[in-house]
Amino acid sequence: MRRDFKRHLDSLGGLYEFSEAVMAERKLPDGVRFPVHLAMEELFVNMVHYNPTVTTDIEVTVTVGDAVTVSLVDNGGVEFDVTTKREVDIDAPLEERKPGGLGVHLVQNLVDTLEYEYQDGRGEVIFTKGSGTDNV
Amino acid sequence: MFEIEMGSGGEVICRGRLDAAQCARAESFLDGLDGASTLDFNELDYISSAGLGILLKTQKRLAGSGAGLKIINVNNHIHDVFRYSGFHTIFDIHAKE
Numbered sequence: 001m002r003r004d005f006k007r008h009l010d011s012l013g014g015l016y017e018f019s020e021a022v023m024a025e026r027k028l029p030d031g032v033r034f035p036v037h038l039a040m041e042e043l044f045v046n047m048v049h050y051n052p053t054v055t056t057d058i059e060v061t062v063t064v065g066d067a068v069t070v071s072l073v074d075n076g077g078v079e080f081d082v083t084t085k086r087e088v089d090i091d092a093p094l095e096e097r098k099p100g101g102l103g104v105h106l107v108q109n110l111v112d113t114l115e116y117e118y119q120d121g122r123g124e125v126i127f128t129k130g131s132g133t134d135n136v
Numbered sequence: 137m138f139e140i141e142m143g144s145g146g147e148v149i150c151r152g153r154l155d156a157a158q159c160a161r162a163e164s165f166l167d168g169l170d171g172a173s174t175l176d177f178n179e180l181d182y183i184s185s186a187g188l189g190i191l192l193k194t195q196k197r198l199a200g201s202g203a204g205l206k207i208i209n210v211n212n213h214i215h216d217v218f219r220y221s222g223f224h225t226i227f228d229i230h231a232k233e
Binding site for chain 1: 153155156157182184185186188189190192193195196199213217220221222225226
């Protein structure tokens, strides 16, 4: 199922309701729904923050098969490869921590597969999360 | 929906979903804390990295005066997010029983 969302943080409520409806209909466990919601938000927010002058909607498609597959398409945005490993020191002491930079790190740890394609101004992120586990 | 308020026992009650769109409300409330504080996550269902950033900012500010945040009743999904973020080493976190 596909829906387009305005490129704004105010869209996050609708984004949650949309994906929750698709996954609840299939009675997927919280252990799948939670990381899907989190990954969708982090990827969507990145597309919003890194392209402040772009006005196109962000296309979101959620499909439930053997796994949940989510696609987010950003037309007109800059290239931002979310599959690139980020340097995140999760063992750093409090005084060395800085807010930010955890979103992609969490996505990379919580989803099963993560792909990114960018061509001619069109960026697409596709991730999957298995539907047979109750663990994050 | 996200709600944050002071509980009757002096703890900060958080409810609902703390996503990037709700962070301004959480930040405004937490900026008013001074000294050691307890956040009760019993009714908090969800937090994203934006919410983690607000918690980290608050923790760093309070640490300047030798205080900090204690976070109680954390559900297993949020607990995993804390663990992946390394927050279990810089916050006093207690899982929901």
